Amino acid sequence: MNKNTAHSHQETIRSARKALVKDETILALTETFKVLSDPTRLKIVLALSREEMCVLDIAGLLHVTESAISHQLRMLKTLRLVKHRKEGKMVFYSLDDEHIEDLIRVATRHISE
Numbered sequence: 133m134n135k136n137t138a139h140s141h142q143e144t145i146r147s148a149r150k151a152l153v154k155d156e157t158i159l160a161l162t163e164t165f166k167v168l169s170d171p172t173r174l175k176i177v178l179a180l181s182r183e184e185m186c187v188l189d190i191a192g193l194l195h196v197t198e199s200a201i202s203h204q205l206r207m208l209k210t211l212r213l214v215k216h217r218k219e220g221k222m223v224f225y226s227l228d229d230e231h232i233e234d235l236i237r238v239a240t241r242h243i244s245e
Contacts, residue, residue: 160211163211164211164213167207167208167211167213168213168235170204172194172196172200172204173204173207173208175194176190176194176201176204176205176208176214177208177213177214177227177232177236178236179193179194180214180225180226180227181227181232181233181236184224184225184226185224185225185226186222186223186224186225187201187202187205187223187225190205190225205225212228213227213228213232214226214227214228215227215228
């Protein structure tokens, strides 16, 4: 690139830099999207966006073993995408908060347009 065509976009770079967040936040975001990139985990999140469910019901819905669902739920719980509550011996899972629903809704709208 010669000097005649060289140009500086420092204002653009400064503006874009404001969109960058701390490295820890970037890492957490990539982990969240990585976890949601698995079809089974995404199906679990979609199902839980409608109904609180137990492992047995999720396994029946997705035609996957209870053990496999439990493993997926552990991963989702670690990233705070799902939470659980106990009722006697039963454990029910739901989305951790409305932000997960928002994330799925926005992504779905994005691919639909």
